[in-house]
Amino acid sequence: MKRLLTGDRPTGHLHLGHYVGSLKNRVAFQDKYESYIMVADVQALTDNFDNPKKVNENVLKVVEDNLACGIDPDKSTIFLQSLIPEIAELTVFFANLVSMARLERNPTVKDEVKQKDKFKDSLPLGFFMYPVSQAADILVVKGEIVPVGEDQLPHIEQTREIARKFNNIYGNVFPEPKGFVGDTARLVGLDNNAKMSKSLNNAIYLADSSDVVEKKVMGMYTDPNRVRATDPGKVEGNPVFIYHDIFNSDKEKVEELKARYREGKVVDVEVKKELISAINGFLEPVRERRVKYAGNDKLLTEILMDGTKRARKVAKETMKEVRESMRLF
Amino acid sequence: MKRLLTGDRPTGHLHLGHYVGSLKNRVAFQDKYESYIMVADVQALTDNFDNPKKVNENVLKVVEDNLACGIDPDKSTIFLQSLIPEIAELTVFFANLVSMARLERNPTVKDEVKQKDKFKDSLPLGFFMYPVSQAADILVVKGEIVPVGEDQLPHIEQTREIARKFNNIYGNVFPEPKGFVGDTARLVGLDNNAKMSKSLNNAIYLADSSDVVEKKVMGMYTDPNRVRATDPGKVEGNPVFIYHDIFNSDKEKVEELKARYREGKVVDVEVKKELISAINGFLEPVRERRVKYAGNDKLLTEILMDGTKRARKVAKETMKEVRESMRLF
Numbered sequence: 001m002k003r004l005l006t007g008d009r010p011t012g013h014l015h016l017g018h019y020v021g022s023l024k025n026r027v028a029f030q031d032k033y034e035s036y037i038m039v040a041d042v043q044a045l046t047d048n049f050d051n052p053k054k055v056n057e058n059v060l061k062v063v064e065d066n067l068a069c070g071i072d073p074d075k076s077t078i079f080l081q082s083l084i085p086e087i088a089e090l091t092v093f094f095a096n097l098v099s100m101a102r103l104e105r106n107p108t109v110k111d112e113v114k115q116k117d118k119f120k121d122s123l124p125l126g127f128f129m130y131p132v133s134q135a136a137d138i139l140v141v142k143g144e145i146v147p148v149g150e151d152q153l154p155h156i157e158q159t160r161e162i163a164r165k166f167n168n169i170y171g172n173v174f175p176e177p178k179g180f181v182g183d184t185a186r187l188v189g190l191d192n193n194a195k196m197s198k199s200l201n202n203a204i205y206l207a208d209s210s211d212v213v214e215k216k217v218m219g220m221y222t223d224p225n226r227v228r229a230t231d232p233g234k235v236e237g238n239p240v241f242i243y244h245d246i247f248n249s250d251k252e253k254v255e256e257l258k259a260r261y262r263e264g265k266v267v268d269v270e271v272k273k274e275l276i277s278a279i280n281g282f283l284e285p286v287r288e289r290r291v292k293y294a295g296n297d298k299l300l301t302e303i304l305m306d307g308t309k310r311a312r313k314v315a316k317e318t319m320k321e322v323r324e325s326m327r328l329f
Numbered sequence: 330m331k332r333l334l335t336g337d338r339p340t341g342h343l344h345l346g347h348y349v350g351s352l353k354n355r356v357a358f359q360d361k362y363e364s365y366i367m368v369a370d371v372q373a374l375t376d377n378f379d380n381p382k383k384v385n386e387n388v389l390k391v392v393e394d395n396l397a398c399g400i401d402p403d404k405s406t407i408f409l410q411s412l413i414p415e416i417a418e419l420t421v422f423f424a425n426l427v428s429m430a431r432l433e434r435n436p437t438v439k440d441e442v443k444q445k446d447k448f449k450d451s452l453p454l455g456f457f458m459y460p461v462s463q464a465a466d467i468l469v470v471k472g473e474i475v476p477v478g479e480d481q482l483p484h485i486e487q488t489r490e491i492a493r494k495f496n497n498i499y500g501n502v503f504p505e506p507k508g509f510v511g512d513t514a515r516l517v518g519l520d521n522n523a524k525m526s527k528s529l530n531n532a533i534y535l536a537d538s539s540d541v542v543e544k545k546v547m548g549m550y551t552d553p554n555r556v557r558a559t560d561p562g563k564v565e566g567n568p569v570f571i572y573h574d575i576f577n578s579d580k581e582k583v584e585e586l587k588a589r590y591r592e593g594k595v596v597d598v599e600v601k602k603e604l605i606s607a608i609n610g611f612l613e614p615v616r617e618r619r620v621k622y623a624g625n626d627k628l629l630t631e632i633l634m635d636g637t638k639r640a641r642k643v644a645k646e647t648m649k650e651v652r653e654s655m656r657l658f
Binding site: 041044049050053059082088089092093097101103108126129133156169170327 | 431
């Protein structure tokens with residue numbers, strides 16, 4: 001059985017963007033692959049090193065979100081990155097195999113450098129290290145399948161390069177993993193920003209109550225040129241209809257709403273109310289599964305520690321091979 | 330008792346430059362400080378990642394050199410870097426606390442970038458990481474005293490900055506270590522190059538036989554303007570006399586030779602023969618102590634593994650504190 005590795009940064013609850021980008025796939029894949037789901041607390045610290053409390057407090061929330069989405073802890077191994085020192089060891093060895101120039105050419109790193117413009121030349125070393133650390137996350141369990149968001153694909157390519165270089169120099173230890181992007185590569189935000197994101201405050205969380213979903217959808221961005229309900233509206237690129245396409249299983253209803261919207265024969269409120277109902281319908285089983293775990297830190301911790309123990313065993317096996325192939329003393 | 334940390338890259342036998350720069354101090358200090366001597370195989374791999382065999386083969390040679398110089402394994406803990414995963418873990422955490430710009434300003438890194446000019450923009454990430462990794466080496470045992478060569482002082486300063494920043498953000502865990510440079514900060518090479526160095530092939534090794542010492546000294550660089558023995562010679566900056574000042578305990582003899590050299594009243598051969606005798610005299614006890622260890626891989630491995638176990642215990646204690654202060658899960 002091939003191995004799958006994916007993970008989440010514990011900086012808050014997960015949202016619909018995470019679901020369509022990765023969680024949906026990982027739930028579907030857990031019967032097909034030996035699955036490892038990493039709570040990436042060390043990686044979260046690269047951006048939050050001065051606020052480790054925030055990371056710590058969100059570890060169990062991310063575990064809870066995964067379980068609520070249908071991850072079965074008997075099938076999938078949920079583990080904590082900071083308790084696998086082998087990842088740090090691999091990161092240090094991999095750092096010799098990647099040039100700084102190559103890291104700086106990584107498109108996602110480039111984008112992030114732009115976003116972090118205020119840091120200017122004070123970008124920490126850790127920021128340049130994290131794609132290498134991500135390669136170590138994947139390869140320490142010899143992951144071959146990596147469900148990720150679109151923006152993570154350059155890191156998968158980097159991981160493949162590292163695996164190839166390691167194998168060339170030291171002998172064949174690692175597979176070259178493949179990234180799997182969900183049907184919806186990148187989910188638009190409530191405010192029409194290209195990406196739903198915690199930091200942009202434009203997200204519906206998997207843990208949101210039906211009331212919160214209602215409030216958020218009612219405040220969503222729609223076609224800004226449609227002032228009155230009788231104005232013809234634009235459906236394409238309209239986040240309300242993008243969400244309908246993804247979360248509303250009643251495709252006929254969606255087509256009918258689109259037609260009326262285009263003709264100026266429907267009020268925004270009706271389109272949004274239908275969406276609220278669709279999203280809440282989608283979230284209902286998530287909420288039902290969540291009941292068992294919400295606030296049950298003991299159970300969540302048990303699941304996480306049990307998974308960490310399993311992942312550590314695999315990591316140790318990999319490191320044994322790594323040491324032998326590197327002819328370490 | 331304060332802790333001392335120092336170490337050597339296992340890329341070959343150690344030479345007189347290592348002795349005057351660091352080994353002399355670490356032998357003298359082992360009664361005064363709780364001493365840790367690290368065989369830096371992971372660090373050696375940053376320059377030799379494509380030739381790990383070279384690193385592996387030299388691990389025990391470096392252990393042997395330390396013991397031959399008078400390191401007592403009951404007083405000093407000799408350990409292997411690659412068997413302390415806590416160093417890699419600390420390196421990853423420390424990487425968030427240092428900016429790339431700061432690393433690029435480090436004068437030793439700058440010098441090395443120049444030397445590695447052929448790599449141009451393909452300098453590996455590992456190259457920029459190694460000063461941070463060195464901070465982890467020192468701080469994982471809470472080292473306060475670090476006997477080093479002069480070129481390592483910028484790394485000690487970097488270590489102090491990292492310790493300070495960590496303590497400021499997470500709470501007081503680390504001391505701010507001090508570097509101790511030997512009386513002879515940097516030993517000139519046999520060829521008059523500013524630094525005795527393995528890669529420059531201008532070194533007398535602590536393991537050299539008396540014949541080899543004789544041959545190397547006879548071929549040493551002296552005053553190039555002194556063609557005949559009757560020409561007045563220059564003593565200052567003349568490597569033969571620099572070595573006399575350091576290794577010849579008969580100070581009167583040295584002054585007499587200097588006076589005659591200045592007046593053109595001594596042949597080079599006499600000055601060199603006196604130096605051969607002085608260096609061999611200095612190396613005699615080193616050779617005597619070496620007999621017990623040379624080729625005894627079993628004993629050397631035992632000493633290294635015993636030390637590694639002791640160092641690992643200390644490293645684990647430190648990491649426990651680190652995790653608590655960082656509020657890791």
